[in-house]
Amino acid sequence: MSIQVHRTRSTRTTVRFFPHNDTEIQAMLDAIGVATLEDLFRDIPPELRERATLDLPPGLSEMDLYTRVESLARKNFASCDRCFVGAGAYAHFIPAVVEHILQRAEFYSAYTPYQPEVSQGTLQATYEFQTLVAMLFDMEVANASMYDGASAAAEAVLMALRLRPARRRVLVARSLHPQYREVIRTYLEGSGPYSLEEVSFSADGATDIQDLTRKLGEDVAAAVLGYPNFFGVVEDLAALVNAVRACGALAITATTEPLALGILRPPGEYGVDIAVGEGQSFGMPLSYGGPGVGLFATRLEFVRTMPGRLVGETIDSAGRRAFVLTLATREQHIRRERATSNICTNHGLMALAFTVHLSLLGKQGLRQLAALNLARAHTVADELERRGWQLVFTRPFFHEFVVAHPDARVRYQSALEQRLLPGVPLGRWYPELEDALLLCVTETASAEATQALLDALAPQSC
Amino acid sequence: MRGQKQEGLLLDEPLIFERSRAGRRGVDVSAPSATPERYLPAQWVRPEIDGFPEVSEPEVLRHYLRLSQWNYGAATTFYPLGSCTMKYNPVVNEALARLRGFTELHPLTPDEMAQGALELLAELEQWLREITGMSAVTLQPAAGAHGELTGMKMIRAYHRDRGNPRQRVLIPASAHGTNPASAALCGYSTLTLEGNQIGLIEPHAVRKAMNGEVAALMITNPNTLGLFEREILQIAETVHAHGGLVYLDGANLNALLGVAKPAHMGADVMQINLHKTFSTPHGGGGPGAGPVAVNEVLEPYLPVPRLVRTESGWRWSEEFPRSIGRVRTFHGNFGMHVRALAYLLALGAEGLAQVSRLAVLAANYVRVRLSEAYQLAFPGMCMHECVFTDKGFDASAVRTLDIAKRLLDRGFYAPTIYFPLVVPGALMIEPTETESKETLDAFITAMLEIAREARDAPQRLKEAPVHTPVGRVDEARAARRPILRWTPAPSPHLACR
Numbered sequence A: 001m002s003i004q005v006h007r008t009r010s011t012r013t014t015v016r017f018f019p020h021n022d023t024e025i026q027a028m029l030d031a032i033g034v035a036t037l038e039d040l041f042r043d044i045p046p047e048l049r050e051r052a053t054l055d056l057p058p059g060l061s062e063m064d065l066y067t068r069v070e071s072l073a074r075k076n077f078a079s080c081d082r083c084f085v086g087a088g089a090y091a092h093f094i095p096a097v098v099e100h101i102l103q104r105a106e107f108y109s110a111y112t113p114y115q116p117e118v119s120q121g122t123l124q125a126t127y128e129f130q131t132l133v134a135m136l137f138d139m140e141v142a143n144a145s146m147y148d149g150a151s152a153a154a155e156a157v158l159m160a161l162r163l164r165p166a167r168r169r170v171l172v173a174r175s176l177h178p179q180y181r182e183v184i185r186t187y188l189e190g191s192g193p194y195s196l197e198e199v200s201f202s203a204d205g206a207t208d209i210q211d212l213t214r215k216l217g218e219d220v221a222a223a224v225l226g227y228p229n230f231f232g233v234v235e236d237l238a239a240l241v242n243a244v245r246a247c248g249a250l251a252i253t254a255t256t257e258p259l260a261l262g263i264l265r266p267p268g269e270y271g272v273d274i275a276v277g278e279g280q281s282f283g284m285p286l287s288y289g290g291p292g293v294g295l296f297a298t299r300l301e302f303v304r305t306m307p308g309r310l311v312g313e314t315i316d317s318a319g320r321r322a323f324v325l326t327l328a329t330r331e332q333h334i335r336r337e338r339a340t341s342n343i344c345t346n347h348g349l350m351a352l353a354f355t356v357h358l359s360l361l362g363k364q365g366l367r368q369l370a371a372l373n374l375a376r377a378h379t380v381a382d383e384l385e386r387r388g389w390q391l392v393f394t395r396p397f398f399h400e401f402v403v404a405h406p407d408a409r410v411r412y413q414s415a416l417e418q419r420l421l422p423g424v425p426l427g428r429w430y431p432e433l434e435d436a437l438l439l440c441v442t443e444t445a446s447a448e449a450t451q452a453l454l455d456a457l458a459p460q461s462c
Numbered sequence B: 001m002r003g004q005k006q007e008g009l010l011l012d013e014p015l016i017f018e019r020s021r022a023g024r025r026g027v028d029v030s031a032p033s034a035t036p037e038r039y040l041p042a043q044w045v046r047p048e049i050d051g052f053p054e055v056s057e058p059e060v061l062r063h064y065l066r067l068s069q070w071n072y073g074a075a076t077t078f079y080p081l082g083s084c085t086m087k088y089n090p091v092v093n094e095a096l097a098r099l100r101g102f103t104e105l106h107p108l109t110p111d112e113m114a115q116g117a118l119e120l121l122a123e124l125e126q127w128l129r130e131i132t133g134m135s136a137v138t139l140q141p142a143a144g145a146h147g148e149l150t151g152m153k154m155i156r157a158y159h160r161d162r163g164n165p166r167q168r169v170l171i172p173a174s175a176h177g178t179n180p181a182s183a184a185l186c187g188y189s190t191l192t193l194e195g196n197q198i199g200l201i202e203p204h205a206v207r208k209a210m211n212g213e214v215a216a217l218m219i220t221n222p223n224t225l226g227l228f229e230r231e232i233l234q235i236a237e238t239v240h241a242h243g244g245l246v247y248l249d250g251a252n253l254n255a256l257l258g259v260a261k262p263a264h265m266g267a268d269v270m271q272i273n274l275h276k277t278f279s280t281p282h283g284g285g286g287p288g289a290g291p292v293a294v295n296e297v298l299e300p301y302l303p304v305p306r307l308v309r310t311e312s313g314w315r316w317s318e319e320f321p322r323s324i325g326r327v328r329t330f331h332g333n334f335g336m337h338v339r340a341l342a343y344l345l346a347l348g349a350e351g352l353a354q355v356s357r358l359a360v361l362a363a364n365y366v367r368v369r370l371s372e373a374y375q376l377a378f379p380g381m382c383m384h385e386c387v388f389t390d391k392g393f394d395a396s397a398v399r400t401l402d403i404a405k406r407l408l409d410r411g412f413y414a415p416t417i418y419f420p421l422v423v424p425g426a427l428m429i430e431p432t433e434t435e436s437k438e439t440l441d442a443f444i445t446a447m448l449e450i451a452r453e454a455r456d457a458p459q460r461l462k463e464a465p466v467h468t469p470v471g472r473v474d475e476a477r478a479a480r481r482p483i484l485r486w487t488p489a490p491s492p493h494l495a496c497r
Ligand SMILES: Cc1ncc(COP(=O)(O)O)c(C=O)c1O
Pocket: A343, A344, A345, B083, B084, B143, B144, B145, B146, B176, B178, B179, B220, B224, B249, B251, B252, B273, B288, B290
């Protein structure tokens, strides 16, 4: 519980990461022409130097370190097979090949591929990533990644405001992930004379098209919709996107669960202008919510206003195909305060995980895994309904759904006590859904845990 | 190689899409109990995606293993990329971040069931507070630039609460591009401060630029020339005297551990790049983590949720009414936080102090040894990195880019080139504390030989690299005719191919 910081001065120094012995240190000092290591810092005002001592514990051997950190890991309830929560972070099985590739130090210890001649591995994999993201969303072009789905959504809104400079209002569906809405709000605040309004959802859980139409106008730059939305509900994108685009605004979708696009018609087919998402489902563990990877795709005509890095195909001096970072004149290192975004470090290694996992799943595996999640979630939803829970929304859903019960709170607690994560209570974000839980069922939930969940939430005897 | 016959170990590796053969796949998935049409309207159901890979598991493995062999990483190669701190990434940290108690922890797990994670984060916050001298930390930002954005949002909120968000931010000309870009994202215009003839910001330049419309100074210390801003105390005092705040870009913290604390320099807010100073791997472009540390003045504005201590343990709290809100989902890049804390625990107080001493030693050693052949941007002692220029090679028209490419032939990654922008033809070298003297000497030898070649056989530099998987890459062509993805069948909008 308490932080174990021992307030003692250390007695031994960790040396395993440092390659020099005393003779070598002395030789380097001699070459520089100073007597001691401390002399290297003579440009620093003494009043700063004097107060710089670190009141921290001594270092640990690798064995002690392992034990110490492992003891923290043990204190968590962490189990994909007993997890029925999604809400923007999904428990999916990760094939061993993904982890094997991610642990290649040639990949993980490289920097952003500034020297293409010795970075073709990262560059080609990123080019494949851009292609996979574009295909999954059915958009023309995708970038090399953003931090996460929410920051990608916020950047999409900023991009829409650049593309529609005369317009100042932005609409977001209230059925969009609450944290995505919060991040969009944070990014917009103070960035310009913009206003953000929410569009309500109807009784069926989908965005209320009447409310949307009422709020749309010539001054609206963009509308952001969840697809599927936070409740797992599949929006009727055709009608919504048409309404948004008819008034000249940009239609933006945010997908927290890209696996759904293995089975649902993609945003691009409905004419969406910018499709963003969170890619964690493909190849990244839950890891308490990060790192995942932000997905960002749009129309080719908008590419020069797009944020983030891009890899392009070109040739080398011998005319062979090669890949390279390109269209960098949009970026901060060249354009500075006029850049399309401030992003520099992105989520490259997670983009690789996404790429390897999707390459393994492939055309058939992706679709089948999506179908499996769809079917399993519906089986659990049907059973809960049979046992007296109410399915709150009537529209088709993917693998998340909202259920309510007068005893929801008590039953939720008793499920937690049985070491299950029985969904998330929605009251904290939607006061009107105080007695409702958002549940998610993926392929990782075991049969035993699923039975335990049903019995805890809906005991047969009651 | 690609598309051409190659011999030896330079293997031809097509795109994963080009390896596809109908019917193959690399994962077996249990059959679902019903078809999608049972649950979804038929018109919403998507057919299989045209062009998606169809590749078996062994082929996927081989494909990405081969790609890995076309990469240089700091683990395989000396990577003197200035401003990026390419130090050793301890392998045990990879194992620790992959402990099941972390990887299978859902971010919405009730706090009581995630105490190990919360404790870990609280402890990391505490280490970062002690190292920087600041009073509070958020771990939410995903990278350095994200931390800058977070910090500048907080500065804006602070000024707004005092009745005027102000208009401008002062930024030295040598600053990283993310600084002006982050300020602009927060609605500020930027005013560039030029450095003096020894590469430093002078107090009188700040005095001249400061007024009641300046929200903040964004300053990097040590700066991107690898020089310590000696007048930082007076500079910060001037900014504060006009009601402004000091944002310190902490990307160069690797020079300061146990040497000087940013809080004592007058910083009100700073970001810390865990992927630089605290050894989390750069991943070929991330993920990083960019915690932000603040003093008491800005603490109320930190993003939510924040960790708070209660009688029953740690919990997340959103009850901070003046917070700028969230900057991303959940709690930040937790996997990176595990690695960073592991690194801190491994080193301890003395190990951390040693990091900066040895990093500065290595940089000065390289500086002194290379000075005979290359011109320094600014003379004198440097901190953790040193910046040279391509001045002096004019007779043979050799440029920084040529030197960088020739280094690749010698088995080294290149330094950062053409940054900072204030140094024409900059070559920015950051050796870090984890490279041995033999490696530094080999690098120095290669650099000195390249300088000789630049005079005697400049063509060799112009044609470099020749010993790499591909030859010099045509960047201009990529930008002129952008091909940004593979397509199953060329479609009209991507016809440029
Ligand atoms: C001086 C400096 N500031 C800020 C940044 C931005 O950090 P990041 O790439 O993590 O966003 C960098 C690194 O790229 C840097 O070198």
